[in-house]
Amino acid sequence: DTGVSQNPRHKITKRGQNVTFRCDPISEHNRLYWYRQTLGQGPEFLTYFQNEAQLEKSRLLSDRFSAERPKGSFSTLEIQRTEQGDSAMYLCASSPPQEGKGAKNIQYFGAGTRLSVL
C-alpha cells in the first residue's frame, strides 16, 4: 500500500461545469477526511466519514458540494456548477481506527487534486 491516492491530480474546468474527484484511502483506515487548501493557507476541513457514514460537514461545504463513501472504502467529492472561488487544492486524508479517547489520530494525506475554474 503506497498511501492515500487521489485522482485526478489536476483538473481545469469552465465555470458552471460539474467536477468529481476520487480518493482511495490507506487500506484498513476507517476514517476519511476532505480538506480544501488555497495558496498561502493551511488546509480547511470540509467533511469526514467514519466507514460509510458522513459524520460532519463544515459550513464551508455549500449545497453545491456533495461527498460520498458508498462502501466505506473510496470516496468521491463532487462540485456542481463550479465557481471561480472553488479553485483550490482539494486534499483527502485517512486515519486508522481510534483506540480510545485521547489516542493519536494521525491523518495521512494524499497529494491532492488541484482544481482551476476558468
Added chain:
Amino acid sequence: GQNIDQPTEMTATEGAIVQINCTYQTSGFNGLFWYQQHAGEAPTFLSYNVLDGLEEKGRFSSFLSRSKGYSYLLLKELQMKDSASYLCAVNDYKLSFGAGTTVTVRA
C-alpha cells in the same frame, strides 16, 4: 471557533536551529500536530503532542503547553531539504490548521 497563529515566514542558515511558534485558541483539544508540506505535495506528519512537555524525534522536537495554548517546533541541524511549509494543527477528531510557516534554508 478556532484561532491558530504561526509566523508566516522564517529564514535560517544550513546547520542552524529554527523554532516555529504556534499559539491556539480552540473550542476542542485532543492534541496538537505538526506537519511538513513541500510545495505541491501532501502534508506529511512530523510530530504529535497531547501532554505538556517536549517530544523529541531526531532533528525535530515539539513542545506543548496546554495552559498557555502554545506549542513550538524546533528544527535542528537544518538541511536544504528542510525548506518547506510547517503546519500547526489542533486535533479535535478533525484537524484545524494554522496558515503555515514557510521556512527557507540558505547555504
